[in-house]
Amino acid sequence: MEGEPTAELIRTQLRRLRQNAGLSQEEFGRLVHFSGSQVSAVELGQRPLDRFFLKRADEVLNTGGLLLSLLRMAERDGQPSWLRPWLDAERDAQLLWCYHPTLVPGLLQTENYARAVIRADDMLSDDEVERRVAVRLDRQAVLGRAQPPKLVTVVEEAVLRRADESFRGIMAQQVGHLIRCVERPHVRVHVIPAEVSTHVGLAGPFTLARGADGGWIAHLENQLGGTTIDRDEDVASLVARWESVRSEALPHRQSVELMKEVVSSWS
Template identity: 80%
Template sequence: MEAEPTSELIRTQLRRLRVNAELSQEEFGKLVHYSGSQVSAVELGQRPLDRLFLKRADEVLNTGGLLTSLLKMAERDRQPSWFRPWLEAERTARQLRCYHPTLIPGLLQTENYARAVIRADDMLSDGEVEKRLAVRMDRQSILDQSQPPKLVAVIEEPVLRRADEGFRGLMTQQIAHLVDCVERSHISVHVIPTEISSHVGLAGPFTLARGDDGGWVGYLEHQLGGTSVDKGEDVAILLARWESVRSEALPRRQSVELMKEVMSSWS
């Protein structure tokens, strides 16, 4: 369900900007590739807000991205209450440490990989899949800031190799993206090789965020969503487990060589 206050603000701003530009709904619709009646439906709240429509509206009205930024706010407002504290911790983090035993971490997923992961939940409609995908892709923008957080991710080698013939093209794209990410000084990806058969991280994925104040917050994923962790003793346990998991992984250069080896083995 849309966050009504923010959604209504977007519609109000859209109408104001269009009128100030001296464009009728028909004229504006032609510029954004919508009909006049569709523009009217958006402005009246009879049609859901659409990311592509607002992106075109920002370009036509020269808003500097105002409308799409407001939509991102609305999407954050729609996130479950248990997820919002973590989104804020992630957004303001100076350091991020992430371990996942079965998937590529969300901040490093390609759009196609992320869509496939989200779509695996057959209870989601196509529209809900795309909404969740948009939020996940938006979260990655923290890595493109002028002062991005230092991200260190640890993944398992079987995650890289888990791809049948129909999935290998998508997985090749994903691994190539990881290799490209590692070329950025603030991103490190380390792989735990298959021969490490048991370690404490296999109990489940977790992420740690360190804020400007030096404090850490943790996040645990599970089948019903996730849990933010801020109690001192619980965070201390996660930090200790992170050190254990990180010690099992290959160094940065060897991890990249392994990722490239996986891709070459398929070709």
């Protein structure tokens, strides 16, 4: 990301704002809890842009969150080309339908759950794990905007109960988060009970987004990334699969009760 134009803009703005505030790199560093040499390294592009650093910089320089917002733009610019069309569709959606057979969907993941899932790929460095966690959490901001999309997700009971001793704390936090999420009128989580042994959704995860124009677009995840689907026939097939998957899941109230039972079973 450091070679991206937006990343260079962040460094330029940081330097300009610091100088306009009459602060040397050493003085500014003390205020943001970094050394002067670290500040210099950030401004010169010799040190990766750091969310904590930029958050503190925004506070010290009273920018209204400018630098952190620019970082989010840089991270979005740095996303692979196959994902960008879907990010646009997700951001502009009025309705989102999401099914995942093995994980809690990303828009409803807690930070700790997201980190555990992403860290399972042992080919990723710690910095890359944290970057991906941050991007995933930033995408959740779509649910907190003034007019959020209606999000309907379907998850498997087995996903909620996948918790050995080392993972149970993270899962208890995650399922508790789901229960709180569905208190919002625009979020629904439906659970497919364990006794439903097979259905069409088990072939793989997918998400559908409907925009303001009423048109649909879909996204399929796979081991190498994902694919955005916009061909009418393919989207129609996925809508039909969604209806089939949704019909296997419990109603809203029963799903919430099952989630509460899952959490209580661990205490």
